[in-house]
Amino acid sequence: xxxxxxxxxxxxxxxxxxxxxxxxxxxxxxxxxxxxxxxxxxxxxxxxxxxxxxxxxxxxxxxxxxxxxxxxxxxxxxxxxxxxxxxxxxxxxxxxxxxxxxxxxxxxxxxxxxxxxxxxxxxxxxxxxxxxxxxxxxxxxxxxxxxxxxxxxxxxxxxxxxxxxxxxxxxxxxxxxxxxxxxxxxxxxxxxxxxxxxxxxxxxxxxxxxxxxxxxxxxxxxxxxxxxxxxxxxxxxxxxxxxxxxxxxxxxxxxxxxxxxxxxxxxxxxxxxxxxxxxxxxxxxxxxxxxxxxxxxxxxxxxxxxxxxxxx
Amino acid sequence: xxxxxxxxxxxxxxxxxxxxxxxxxxxxxxxxxxxxxxxxxxxxxxxxxxxxxxxxxxxxxxxxxxxxxxxxxxxxxxxxxxxxxxxxxxxxxxxxxxxxxxxxxxxxxxxxxxxxxxxxxxxxxxxxxxxxxxxxxxxxxxxxxxxxxxxxxxxxxxxxxxxxxxxxxxxxxxxxxxxxxxxxxxxxxxxxxxxxxxxxxxxxxxxxxxxxxxxxxxxxxxxxxxxxxxxxxxxxxxxxxxxxxxxxxxxxxxxxxxxxxxxxxxxxxxxxxxxxxxxxxxxxxxxxxxxxxxxxxx
Numbered sequence: 001x002x003x004x005x006x007x008x009x010x011x012x013x014x015x016x017x018x019x020x021x022x023x024x025x026x027x028x029x030x031x032x033x034x035x036x037x038x039x040x041x042x043x044x045x046x047x048x049x050x051x052x053x054x055x056x057x058x059x060x061x062x063x064x065x066x067x068x069x070x071x072x073x074x075x076x077x078x079x080x081x082x083x084x085x086x087x088x089x090x091x092x093x094x095x096x097x098x099x100x101x102x103x104x105x106x107x108x109x110x111x112x113x114x115x116x117x118x119x120x121x122x123x124x125x126x127x128x129x130x131x132x133x134x135x136x137x138x139x140x141x142x143x144x145x146x147x148x149x150x151x152x153x154x155x156x157x158x159x160x161x162x163x164x165x166x167x168x169x170x171x172x173x174x175x176x177x178x179x180x181x182x183x184x185x186x187x188x189x190x191x192x193x194x195x196x197x198x199x200x201x202x203x204x205x206x207x208x209x210x211x212x213x214x215x216x217x218x219x220x221x222x223x224x225x226x227x228x229x230x231x232x233x234x235x236x237x238x239x240x241x242x243x244x245x246x247x248x249x250x251x252x253x254x255x256x257x258x259x260x261x262x263x264x265x266x267x268x269x270x271x272x273x274x275x276x277x278x279x280x281x282x283x284x285x286x287x288x289x290x291x292x293x294x295x296x297x298x299x300x301x302x303x304x305x306x307x308x309x310x311x312x
Numbered sequence: 313x314x315x316x317x318x319x320x321x322x323x324x325x326x327x328x329x330x331x332x333x334x335x336x337x338x339x340x341x342x343x344x345x346x347x348x349x350x351x352x353x354x355x356x357x358x359x360x361x362x363x364x365x366x367x368x369x370x371x372x373x374x375x376x377x378x379x380x381x382x383x384x385x386x387x388x389x390x391x392x393x394x395x396x397x398x399x400x401x402x403x404x405x406x407x408x409x410x411x412x413x414x415x416x417x418x419x420x421x422x423x424x425x426x427x428x429x430x431x432x433x434x435x436x437x438x439x440x441x442x443x444x445x446x447x448x449x450x451x452x453x454x455x456x457x458x459x460x461x462x463x464x465x466x467x468x469x470x471x472x473x474x475x476x477x478x479x480x481x482x483x484x485x486x487x488x489x490x491x492x493x494x495x496x497x498x499x500x501x502x503x504x505x506x507x508x509x510x511x512x513x514x515x516x517x518x519x520x521x522x523x524x525x526x527x528x529x530x531x532x533x534x535x536x537x538x539x540x541x542x543x544x545x546x547x548x549x550x551x552x553x554x555x556x557x558x559x560x561x562x563x564x565x566x567x568x569x570x571x572x573x574x575x576x577x578x579x580x581x582x583x584x585x586x587x588x589x590x591x592x593x594x595x596x597x598x599x600x601x602x603x604x605x606x607x608x609x610x
Contacts, residue, residue: 035416037356089541097531100528101535107576108580111574126452227421228421231421273438276435279432280428300410
């Protein structure tokens, strides 16, 4: 657990951790508001935005990615609004049409353009490449205290930790209005809370997390982080604060254990190659949810007995 | 350009012709069956099921290789994908019925975690001798490349069967879509027909894996019905129109993908279907934008 760990594993481990935490945090409110589909849509839509940004600027700098993804998200919102209001298509169908079409467009663009200069291809877009975030400038744990080594940390890690801090700050700042508008929108409106602005803000925060995490863990795994840790947390408690904290614990555990299992698990079993870290993180978050669904103290609906009513 | 025209007019060889026609049958079945899912408002469950196929595909590949066979055998891969697809469906169902999670959260959770596990297995296969995923990547976004004749036949036959079964069950499907409460109260076995509809949707998903890929197959189930809705008020008409749109989109997409380089099949089909949607949205009589504008009611 010495120099090699710090050089090869520390940065990806922390990046994965911050990505998971950053997505799980707004995910709590998305699932409480029955907007889990929005999380699905966001993670499909940021991909074409990033591809466009690359095609226009020729590289993938942070600002280009953010602007591209932001533009794509904005376009998607307009498209959905057009479908629901003008074409009068029902909202679920409108969202499904929008995010699949935009994702298809993104893949088509990606395949037909020359991205050999940058590490951007379809596999990468789907499940990222955490393992590539090496920190060769480090020479051991002591490098954490050396400014020069720190400056050579992979930019993805800096980006992800910054975004997570920002999201945590925003959620903390807007905690009360968010909570009220999530649980009782009518009351929130009468209390003067700007519910529509808040809703939009939540979507933007989720999109920010998705864009920042995209490069490290890809789009599909972002959905796992939006939904699984908060959903598992929801089954553990009735308190919003406790749920959010549980979701952070579950996200952290998924990220840390997932990375370790993916990187070292095969070696422990005698196989030389590691497996996909992002995939393992998503799998673990699903397993945690399964455990919560089987044993969580607050898993049942109000008034539900073990003979569950049919909802299908 | 000549290749494109040849491909579209079924003159690129027997193989390519079969692939295009198989794709057309798939599109027809997806469009028809998808209409009932659309009116029942459960189309996105198909997305969860589709993503849940990935671990099954990988496991089937590994099993076939271990048993000494060809890991890429389509029937074997589809059998494997069916197993995890059904597991995924039961997971979504259990989450929605036995916990306080809503359906959208259940779908998203199963979609992402099963897919994540599938990705892990893909990386295991990559490291296997002779693995290099042996073209399994094609099941993510669809591919016409190297498709065998018997595979095209399998898809076309299965699509025909799904279409026939959907047509036979069209009345019960319509009933459970529009008034499930009344139906259930009258003793109608709503759940049984719900499961039948989802089973047919799963079958469409499975046969679409090779051509459209698991990530985008849901689009072929969602977009044609939405497009067809603009042309009619009646469910059965909508289903047939949707079938035509689905079939045409799949046919054109597959033909173009075969003829042009760097044109992935799944995205090609989806983008063409979307173009049909836009055309319907704008030009359909009565419900299209142009018609509404002419009546002064946009």
